[in-house]
Amino acid sequence: MRQGRRALIREKKMERMDEQNTRLIHISHLHPLYLTHIQPQREQLLAHLCHACHLPCTGQAYQCSQCRYFLHPSCARLPQTLRHSAHPDHPLNLHLTPVYVNGTFACNACKQACSGFSFHCSLCQFDLHLPCAALPETLDHPSHPHLMILRNNSMDYICDLCRGECEVSRWIYICTTCDYGGHVGCFASRTRIPKELYELHERADQERNQQEAMYSVHLQQQARMAARNISRMGSINAVMLTSEPNQYVWRH
Numbered sequence: 202m203r204q205g206r207r208a209l210i211r212e213k214k215m216e217r218m219d220e221q222n223t224r225l226i227h228i229s230h231l232h233p234l235y236l237t238h239i240q241p242q243r244e245q246l247l248a249h250l251c252h253a254c255h256l257p258c259t260g261q262a263y264q265c266s267q268c269r270y271f272l273h274p275s276c277a278r279l280p281q282t283l284r285h286s287a288h289p290d291h292p293l294n295l296h297l298t299p300v301y302v303n304g305t306f307a308c309n310a311c312k313q314a315c316s317g318f319s320f321h322c323s324l325c326q327f328d329l330h331l332p333c334a335a336l337p338e339t340l341d342h343p344s345h346p347h348l349m350i351l352r353n354n355s356m357d358y359i360c361d362l363c364r365g366e367c368e369v370s371r372w373i374y375i376c377t378t379c380d381y382g383g384h385v386g387c388f389a390s391r392t393r394i395p396k397e398l399y400e401l402h403e404r405a406d407q408e409r410n411q412q413e414a415m416y417s418v419h420l421q422q423q424a425r426m427a428a429r430n431i432s433r434m435g436s437i438n439a440v441m442l443t444s445e446p447n448q449y450v451w452r453h
């Protein structure tokens with residue numbers, strides 16, 4: 202009985218490692234993936250995009266020896282369900298490909314058209330792409346004495362760091378007490394752009410800054426994913442203690 206239960210639990214995992222922790226079998230890819238070191242060469246960042254989150258891989262990453270397929274170590278070990286304060290009523294389930302017929306989804310946090318892994322609520326057609334799912338729900342920013350929270354922007358809002366417009370229904374970081382906040386990219390980067398200089402920035406520059414900011418918080422996001430992984434392991438342990446484990450099998 203105990204053996205059987207363990208077998209079911211093993212089927213819940215999306216990945217399997219060899220003993221040296223270098224060869225990974227992942228449900229999202231046909232071939233085994235190998236842990237390699239990717240040199241962070243700025244001009245080649247786009248050549249090593251992670252299949253799951255579509256951000257560049259630098260440093261340690263899993264790579265297929267036969268195709269151009271990469272996964273961040275943190276993206277290879279994601280929880281299958283996620284509870285998020287932006288969607289408190291339902292758990293979000295991890296999907297390896299978009300559930301929609303056109304093969305893309307619009308992330309509910311950033312409104313980008315995405316095609317990588319997603320956390321999805323089928324009841325509400327709510328989707329998060331991985332970089333947004335991993336954003337810290339509260340943020341301690343050096344420019345402000347109070348904790349900022351992640352919230353859906355419901356009105357015209359001017360970012361207090363770059364003075365650019367924040368689009369309605371995208372996420373922003375905000376201190377609601379002081380009505381201080383703005384773009385996720387600006388605040389998550391911790392790089393303050395002086396307000397006086399904002400007029401010198403072209404819109405393209407602002408967008409590039411935000412892209413870079415999003416990338417610079419990736420390590421932070423990976424740490425958060427790792428924390429979620431730990432909590433997932435905790436729930437697997439909890440399942441092992443119950444008499445009726447959830448039977449769940451991934452299929453290709």
Ligand SMILES: [Zn+2]
Binds near residue numbers: 251253
């Ligand atoms: Zn990734």
Ligand SMILES: [Zn+2]
Binds near residue numbers: 230266270
């Ligand atoms: Zn391959």
Ligand SMILES: [Zn+2]
Binds near residue numbers: 309311312313330334
């Ligand atoms: Zn997003």
Ligand SMILES: [Zn+2]
Binds near residue numbers: 290322323324326327
């Ligand atoms: Zn929902």
Ligand SMILES: [Zn+2]
Binds near residue numbers: 360383384387
């Ligand atoms: Zn901004």
Ligand SMILES: [Zn+2]
Binds near residue numbers: 379
């Ligand atoms: Zn405040």
